[in-house]
Amino acid sequence: MRDTRESRLLLVLLIVIAFALITVDIRGGEDSPVDGARQAAATVFGPVENGVAAAVDPVGNAIGAVRDSGDRHDRIAALEKENAALKTELGSDARTNSRVRQLDAILKNADAGQYGIKGAQVIAIGAAQGFSWTITIDAGSKDGIARDMTVLNGEGLVGRVTTVGPNTATVLLANDPDFTVGTRMESTDELGFATGQGNSPLSVQFLNGKAKVAKGDRLVTFGSSKDKPFVPGVPVGEVVRVDPSGGDLTRTVYVKPYVGFTKLDIVGIVVEAPRTDPRDAVLPKKPAKPTKPKPTPTVTVTVQPNGDLVDGNGKVVGNIHQTPGATASGQAAGATDVATLPATDANTNADTDAAADPDGQADDQE
Numbered sequence: 036m037r038d039t040r041e042s043r044l045l046l047v048l049l050i051v052i053a054f055a056l057i058t059v060d061i062r063g064g065e066d067s068p069v070d071g072a073r074q075a076a077a078t079v080f081g082p083v084e085n086g087v088a089a090a091v092d093p094v095g096n097a098i099g100a101v102r103d104s105g106d107r108h109d110r111i112a113a114l115e116k117e118n119a120a121l122k123t124e125l126g127s128d129a130r131t132n133s134r135v136r137q138l139d140a141i142l143k144n145a146d147a148g149q150y151g152i153k154g155a156q157v158i159a160i161g162a163a164q165g166f167s168w169t170i171t172i173d174a175g176s177k178d179g180i181a182r183d184m185t186v187l188n189g190e191g192l193v194g195r196v197t198t199v200g201p202n203t204a205t206v207l208l209a210n211d212p213d214f215t216v217g218t219r220m221e222s223t224d225e226l227g228f229a230t231g232q233g234n235s236p237l238s239v240q241f242l243n244g245k246a247k248v249a250k251g252d253r254l255v256t257f258g259s260s261k262d263k264p265f266v267p268g269v270p271v272g273e274v275v276r277v278d279p280s281g282g283d284l285t286r287t288v289y290v291k292p293y294v295g296f297t298k299l300d301i302v303g304i305v306v307e308a309p310r311t312d313p314r315d316a317v318l319p320k321k322p323a324k325p326t327k328p329k330p331t332p333t334v335t336v337t338v339q340p341n342g343d344l345v346d347g348n349g350k351v352v353g354n355i356h357q358t359p360g361a362t363a364s365g366q367a368a369g370a371t372d373v374a375t376l377p378a379t380d381a382n383t384n385a386d387t388d389a390a391a392d393p394d395g396q397a398d399d400q401e
Contacts, residue, residue: 133300134300134301136189137188137189137300137301138154138189138301139189140188140189140190141154141187141188141189141301141302141303143189144187144188144189144269144270144303144317145303147313147316147317148266148268148269148309148313148316148317149309149310149311149313150187150266150303150305150307150308150309151305151306151307151308152187152303152304152305152306152307153174153178153179153180153303153304153306154174154301154302154303155172155173155174155178155180155204155301155302155303155304156172156173156300156301156302157170157171157172157299157300157301157302158171158172158173158203159171161208167207167211167213168207168208168210168211168214168231168233168296169194169197169205169206169207169208169211170194170205170206170208170299170302171203171204171205171206172186172203172204172206172302172304173202173203174202174203174204174304175199175200175201175202175203175204176199176200176201177201177202178202179306180196180199180204180304180306181196181199182196182197182198182199183195183196183197183263183264184196184263184264184304184305184306185256185262185264185265185266185269185304185305186206186302186303186304186305187269187302187303187305188294188299188301188302188303190270190293190294190295191269191270191271191272191292191293191294192209192216192256192265192269192270192271192292192293192294193206193208193209193294193296193299193302194206194207194208194209194211194214195207195214195264195265196264196304204304206302208231208296209229209231209237209271209292209294209296210231210232210233210234210237210292210296211231211233212230212231212232212233213231214230214231215228215229215230215231216228216229216256216257216265216271217229217256217257217258217259217265218239218254218255218256218257218271218290219254219255219256219257219267220241220246220248220252220253220254221252221253221254221255221315221318222315223246223247223252225241225242225243225246225248226241226242226243226257227239227240227241227242227254227288228240229254229271229272229290235289236272236275236276236289236290236291236292237271237272237289237290237291237292238287238288238289238290239254239274239287239288239289239290240286240287241286241288244286245286246286248274248277248286248288249274249277250274250275250276250277251273251274252273252274253270253271253272253273253274253315253318254270254271254272254273254274254290255267255268255269255270255271255314255315255317255318256268256269256271258312262305262308266305266308266309267309267312267313267314268309268312268313268314268315268316268317269317270293270317270318270319271290271292271293272290272291272292272293273290273291273293274288274289274290275289275290275291276288276289277289335347336352338355341354342354342355342356
């Protein structure tokens, strides 16, 4: 339609008529004169509105779903954050419990050996410092740590302090190839020197080439002059293999260290040496050997022709005729039965065997 003067007048007229009808409808209330026209329009245009609504509703639902999905996403994100916090809390509790157990084991060893110790945490490993087996701890000169102090944990010897800073220190681990410590064997007191071999067991050379060494023997530190770098009595490990001497003056044995050097966390630095050598007091108690079951004692009895029951020593221990329940059919004439029975039931079982002897029954019938 062209934008002309007549079209504008028509539009204005239609608007005026629409406002007039609205005014009349409002004033008429339920008796509005245009109510019939409204019903007719509803009858004609109702199906069209339903069709349009059916087509539009999925779009509206999708829009609502998109709008609500933001709220659901926020809730899921909040739940995931809460779950992560709970996992972190549980993990920290487990780690705290593990550290408490480690510290408790260190304190027990310190008490057994009468060592004065300073606790510290491992904050770095040797990979950050080169190719040697070392760790860095969060204690230094400000905490009373000095060079050549013994380092241990709840399992045994960890190493010795080599470098000290104000707040940190470096510890050379006992399995480092440059590490050597004097050892003493439990009970026999055989002396030797243990050297680290990385992931392999420690190599120990005994001064006595003919020393008796067996798998399972245990070693502790022998101690150093003025207790530096090693205090005595710290558990080192157990013998796992013994090499023959082969004519050498010394013999080499291989010792599995008590300490797991790849999982160190809490350690103790011995800042005060014991007044006396603790000897083997710090070593863990050996598990009790299982007791062998005692064999059941047995007695061999022989049934004599007269019914006497005779044991292996020729002693009469009973008579089948005197045993309650015995019958004439159980009396043996010229027959001999031998039974090996538990000692507690020898008489009763021997009588039963004699009473059931088919040969005895044949002799009685004759």
